[in-house]
Amino acid sequence: MIPHRVLPVLCGLGIAACASAIPLTEQVSEQQILGDDVTSVTQPSGQLSGRFLHITDFHLDTHYKSGTSVERVCHREKGTAGPLGAQGTECDAPQTLIDETFRWIETNLKGKIDFVLWTGDSARHDNDERIPRTAGEIIDLNEVLATKFIDVFEDKETPRGLSIPIIPTIGNNDIMPHNIFKEGPNRWTRRFTEVWARFIPEHQRHTFEEGGWFLAEVIPNKLAALSLNTMYFYESNSAVDGCAAKSEPGYEHMEWLRIQLELLRERDMKAILIGHVPPARAGSKRNWDESCWQKYTLFLNRFRDVVAGSVYGHMNIDHFMLQDSHDVDILAAASESESENSSSHDPEFAVQSRSTYLNSLRENWAEMPSPPAEMSSLESWSADFFDADAASEAALGKKAQRFLHKIGGPWAERYSVSLVSPSVVPNYFPTLRVIEYNTTGLEGVTLWSDSPYSDDSVESVILEDIDTDELDEEIAKKKHGKKGKNNKKKKPSFKVPNHPSPTAPPGPAYSDQTMTWLSYAQYFANLSHIYGDSSSESESEHSQQPSSTSKENANANADVSKSLDLYTVEYDTCTDKTYKLKDLTVRSYFELAKRIANKNRRKHDAILEVEEEEEEAASSESSAEDETDPLANGKKNGNRKKKHRNRVWRTFLERAFVGFLSDDELDDIIESEVPE
Ligand SMILES: *[C@@H]1O[C@H](CO)[C@@H](O)[C@H](O)[C@H]1NC(C)=O
Numbered sequence: 001m002i003p004h005r006v007l008p009v010l011c012g013l014g015i016a017a018c019a020s021a022i023p024l025t026e027q028v029s030e031q032q033i034l035g036d037d038v039t040s041v042t043q044p045s046g047q048l049s050g051r052f053l054h055i056t057d058f059h060l061d062t063h064y065k066s067g068t069s070v071e072r073v074c075h076r077e078k079g080t081a082g083p084l085g086a087q088g089t090e091c092d093a094p095q096t097l098i099d100e101t102f103r104w105i106e107t108n109l110k111g112k113i114d115f116v117l118w119t120g121d122s123a124r125h126d127n128d129e130r131i132p133r134t135a136g137e138i139i140d141l142n143e144v145l146a147t148k149f150i151d152v153f154e155d156k157e158t159p160r161g162l163s164i165p166i167i168p169t170i171g172n173n174d175i176m177p178h179n180i181f182k183e184g185p186n187r188w189t190r191r192f193t194e195v196w197a198r199f200i201p202e203h204q205r206h207t208f209e210e211g212g213w214f215l216a217e218v219i220p221n222k223l224a225a226l227s228l229n230t231m232y233f234y235e236s237n238s239a240v241d242g243c244a245a246k247s248e249p250g251y252e253h254m255e256w257l258r259i260q261l262e263l264l265r266e267r268d269m270k271a272i273l274i275g276h277v278p279p280a281r282a283g284s285k286r287n288w289d290e291s292c293w294q295k296y297t298l299f300l301n302r303f304r305d306v307v308a309g310s311v312y313g314h315m316n317i318d319h320f321m322l323q324d325s326h327d328v329d330i331l332a333a334a335s336e337s338e339s340e341n342s343s344s345h346d347p348e349f350a351v352q353s354r355s356t357y358l359n360s361l362r363e364n365w366a367e368m369p370s371p372p373a374e375m376s377s378l379e380s381w382s383a384d385f386f387d388a389d390a391a392s393e394a395a396l397g398k399k400a401q402r403f404l405h406k407i408g409g410p411w412a413e414r415y416s417v418s419l420v421s422p423s424v425v426p427n428y429f430p431t432l433r434v435i436e437y438n439t440t441g442l443e444g445v446t447l448w449s450d451s452p453y454s455d456d457s458v459e460s461v462i463l464e465d466i467d468t469d470e471l472d473e474e475i476a477k478k479k480h481g482k483k484g485k486n487n488k489k490k491k492p493s494f495k496v497p498n499h500p501s502p503t504a505p506p507g508p509a510y511s512d513q514t515m516t517w518l519s520y521a522q523y524f525a526n527l528s529h530i531y532g533d534s535s536s537e538s539e540s541e542h543s544q545q546p547s548s549t550s551k552e553n554a555n556a557n558a559d560v561s562k563s564l565d566l567y568t569v570e571y572d573t574c575t576d577k578t579y580k581l582k583d584l585t586v587r588s589y590f591e592l593a594k595r596i597a598n599k600n601r602r603k604h605d606a607i608l609e610v611e612e613e614e615e616e617a618a619s620s621e622s623s624a625e626d627e628t629d630p631l632a633n634g635k636k637n638g639n640r641k642k643k644h645r646n647r648v649w650r651t652f653l654e655r656a657f658v659g660f661l662s663d664d665e666l667d668d669i670i671e672s673e674v675p676e
Pocket residue numbers: 341
């Protein structure tokens with residue numbers, strides 16, 4: 001086994017197509033030991049590093065007390081809550097974990113990333129009726145986090161006082177009552193305008209105060225991050241109703257998004273979309289109102305030349321989703337949202353419902369077009385697939401051509417991808433993600449840190465003067481046109497954006513070019529390991545100490561001061577041999593999704609870890625208990641059906657839960673699948 005920490009180094013040696021993952025401080029010495037000519041770890045000042053941080057769901061809880069009971073959300077009574085958080089529980093994150101996380105970021109990432117995407121839920125959950133949250137506390141917790149970012153990235157020498165841009169977004173627990181967010185301006189948009197004053201560009205503050213969304217050029221004139229207020233799309237927000245009706249803030253938000261993307265297209269810029277609640281839509285899970293999902297999916301398809309990628313949080317499980325533009329029905333998007341079943345009120349979203357959701361995703365992926373036989377051996381599929389650009393398309397057989405047509409073209413243009421990073425709060429283990437992107441051709445661009453706010457004339461003129469003239473035109477047309485409820489020709493009540501110009505090259509989300517996301521390294525803090533390491537000396541102290549807060553904190557600090565390497569690489573797609581992600585383009589994810597969904601044992605990736613002999617006992621299938629709780633069964637039925645396993649699917653599940661689940665628990669999830 002290659003030790004985790006060496007992976008990024010190998011990566012830097014050019015084993016994979018992507019550039020080297022973030023070189024951690026402790027890795028520098030390993031590089032030196034190896035004596036290899038690894039590219040210098042910090043970019044010369046004034047250059048992009050080609051990396052950014054995605055971090056999400058801190059859920060800081062200042063009531064957390066080490067040594068209390070996880071049954072009491074780590075607030076009181078004697079228990080096992082550790083100083084850095086209670087992994088695998090519903091407890092929120094102690095201040096110590098937040099402090100150490102930022103210390104780690106400062107030590108390992110400062111000067112090596114170009115911007116931060118911070119996707120919300122910084123405040124603790126409202127999960128203890130004895131200590132109800134107050135609006136003041138929620139704002140205070142957010143202020144603590146904002147200050148942490150400022151402390152790490154402050155640079156008084158630069159015009160904006162920060163070395164890199166930090167892009168926050170509002171989470172469903174950053175407001176009160178949670179999930180409920182009314183049309184702006186409201187007290188939350190006003191308060192967050194203040195809390196995030198250093199992060200929201202001056203000329204965007206008005207926009208933000210109105211709706212809670214904003215745009216920031218993270219690489220001036222090249223790349224913009226659009227912070228979406230997903231509270232207006234969120235099914236569980238009963239104060240609003242989707243994106244279909246003109247009176248809804250969600251409608252206005254989508255109009256804003258469309259217009260921004262149009263402007264960015266005109267300026268030949270690229271966009272990153274960030275939000276808290278992701279557009280999950282699989283099985284009974286519907287995070288967003290359907291009308292919002294429809295518009296979003298439509299826009300991502302139409303602006304596929306502009307959007308470089310999108311990141312979300314909220315779900316605390318590591319996964320991705322593909323939006324299928326064939327599921328877009330403009331009329332549905334334009335009409336009032338249908339009543340859909342939704343399970344998004346589920347407050348726990350425990351392993352059980354999470355695995356059900358992941359299974360639904362997999363079922364959806366299984367239904368996506370499969371490559372024809374001539375491309376279907378997965379080993380050769382890769383090669384064929386990646387060579388299948390426009391030039392060589394003619395060389396492919398008819399079936400292969402038909403397949404490419406089905407998926408929207410050689411770059412799988414039919415689809416778009418949303419990436420979800422798991423959380424800092426240790427529902428499993430604390431994590432954060434560093435994404436690499438292609439900066440070829442960006443040498444010598446003006447950096448965000450060198451461009452003062454006052455230099456934003458272009459931005460402000462264009463963005464402030466937009467009105468929705470075109471939109472009104474569209475509506476006028478519609479009024480004079482035919483009416484009739486079931487008229488298939490009915491025009492949608494919003495402007496449908498154009499496709500990219502037919503001569504435009506595929507966008508950065510589709511083919512590797514400048515701004516394309518190349519790989520990511522998922523970092524995690526194995527709290528079990530960290531607690532285990534110090535246990536021999538100090539465990540007894542911990543558990544037996546009377547709960548004197550100051551003493552415990554002293555203890556905690558003593559423990560963690562050693563753990564500069566709090567976070568280590570869980571996996572790095574740059575070197576990962578299971579996912580085999582050549583880059584993070586839609587096509588790469590499409591291919592990965594098909595491999596995860598593959599149930600054909602003869603195929604390369606359906607590794608037979610467990611051989612047939614174990615299958616004879618099989619008749620029992622999944623029992624009723626399996627359906628209700630895969631974890632409760634344990635090993636009690638020895639005659640569980642050991643189906644052939646798909647190694648990629650298993651790895652996907654393992655990573656979804658940040659490596660926290662045991663082999664048995666993973667087996668149980670896999671075996672509780674509905675039989676084909
Ligand atoms: C919605 O839920 C009801 C039961 O609550 C079920 O009978 C129905 O089939 C569901 N509809 C959809 C579209 O899932």
